[in-house]
Amino acid sequence: MQRVYLDSAATTQVREEVIVKMQDALANFYGNPSSTHSFGRSAKTAIEKARKTIAKELNAHPSEIIFTSGGTEADNMILRGAVRDLGVKTLITSKIEHHAVLHTAEELAKEYGVTLHFVNLDPSGNPDMLHLTSLLQQDDSKKLVSLMHVNNEIGNKIDIDAIGKLCADNHALFHSDTVQSVGHYEWDVKNTQIDFLTAAAHKFHGPKGIGFAYIKRNTGLKPLIFGGSQERGFRAGTESFHNIVGLEEAFIVAYKNMDAERNYVTDLKKYFIEKLGKELPEITFNGLSGDLDKSTYTLVNVCLPYSEEKALMLLFHLDLKGIACSKGSACQSGSDLGSHVLGEILSKDELKRPSLRFSFSKYNTKEELDYVISVLKAYAND
Template sequence: MKKVYLDNAATTQIRAEVLEKMQDSLANFYGNPSSTHSFGRSTKTAIEKARKTIAKYLNAHPSEIIFTSGGTEADNMILRGAVRDLGVTTIITSKIEHHAVLHTAEELLQEYGIKLHFVDLDEFGNPKLSHIEELLKQDATKKLVSLMHVNNEIGNKIDIVSIGNLCRENDVLFHSDTVQSVGHYPWDVQAVPIDFLTAAAHKFHGPKGVGFAYIKRNSGLRPLIYGGAQERGFRAGTEACHNIIGLEEAFVSAYDNLEKEKAYVEGLKKYFIEEVKTELPSAKFNGYSGDMEKSTYSLVNVCLPYSPEKSLMLLFHLDIKGIACSRGSACQSGSDKGSHVLTEILSEEELKRPSVRFSFSKYNTKEELDYVVGVLKEYAQD
């Protein structure tokens, strides 16, 4: 059976060079990085080298990079810390954020009684700048804005510089979940007015279980996890050196090959959109995912023209045909609820039809896309 993996927004295939580096680190950097002997010092040196490398690419200071288990932990660290340590009493976000942000903000509402405001969205799912500005000026409470750079379900790119400038002008903290953005777009934390961002290695061909938070110097945040003094006191627990080295290698490979690989994946997305429009003219691209300029180059979210009966079996049918894709975030699998993102932007009628996210990587081919579109067309005609 043909196998086609088009769920790269959920996780990506690890690069061969990343795997090689990780295997080498497991064999050679096994000393505890907190130990003072040579074995520990070697491991610690490798970790600090990775931190400096990532900081250099982001134009950050190495002390501003804190390694975590991934984006979810990093989002929790920042949002909870902002309320607990920085006096934030108002969080401004949107209803289409990743649940790592949404559920954390909702929990903070229950725990601390903070104010929680949701930015109005346009019909495509983009936050309205005018409403953000209105919320920023609404009262004198200490505020944090948390808006993701690239939406993980519909691929919309927000105007992160304009939002950052609004926050800076109003003396408001700005956090962005950049899990779908870091490794896919250049980042300069000196050029973008931002206080916190988060990343996960497995979104750019690195290992699962490792990511980082960018936390601007002298932020005042305290640890989320207490114990030892690892990660400059921000995160207790022995560092997973092999994962951090894998993150570093994936990060460097992503940026050193960015233009070439972006152009290739961009070409795949454009080709897929054209084929879907030709073979399934009643299909609709959700959000801005069908727009090459306003959405990320690596995914589309398509509302397909199938009957309710066929909709129920669509993902099962695609899986039987060897096609991996998603009806929403992989983090929602097992939930009987529909996509919270699409619920915000689609009509009741559109929500009755199946919407599928197809996300691409450097490992995909046009031949694979032809096969997928053929399967979709055949299913519509059965």
């Protein structure tokens, strides 16, 4: 049986270079980075090197990069800190954000009584800029806007520069969950009007359990976790050294090979879209995922022409055939809940049909895509 992994939006295969780097770290750099002896200093030096590597690529200052356990922690750190420490009274987000943002915003509304607004979406799932403008100008309260750069389910890319400028013009803070973006797109935080962003290594062929937050200098944000003085006081606790150097290596390789790998994966996505259209002409693409210019090159989200009965067994059938993909985001797998993203943009009739997210990486091939399409077509005709 062929095995095909098309779920890289959930997590990616770790690069061989990263594994080698982490093995070396585990074997030879076991000192506590907070210790003053040579073992500790060696580890601390490597952590600061990783911080500088990331900062340089993002055009940030090293002090603005804070290592976390991943995107969820970083989102919580920023949103909760903005309300607790920065006097934010109004949160503006959308109903198709990752739950790390949505659930945090909902909890902050309960705990602190902040006003929570959801910007309207167009039929494709992009934020309505006129409505966002009206929300920003509704009153004089201090506001934070949180909108993800690349949607993790439908792949839409928002106009990050336009939204950043709009927020700055209206004296609002701007945070973006860029977990699906960092490692796949170039970033320049000095020339993008953004105050906070978040990233996770396992989305660009690094290890799980490590990520970072970009926190613009002098925002006044305070720690979420208290204890020692690690991470410039932003995040107490002994640093996960092997994961940090793994993150750095994945980051270096991703940006070094970005153009070549992006071209390769874009070609895979284009091939998949074209061949799906020929073999299953009734298929539709959710959001803007079928548009090569307006969505990320790493995924498509398709609505399949199957009956409700066939839909019930589809993921199970694909798994039996060795194919890994997602019904919704990975955070929803194993749950009977439907996708909250698709629930916002699809009609009731469309929601009755099965939708799947296929996400690609440099490790996929056109031969694998041919196999997946053949399985989908056979299931439709069975």
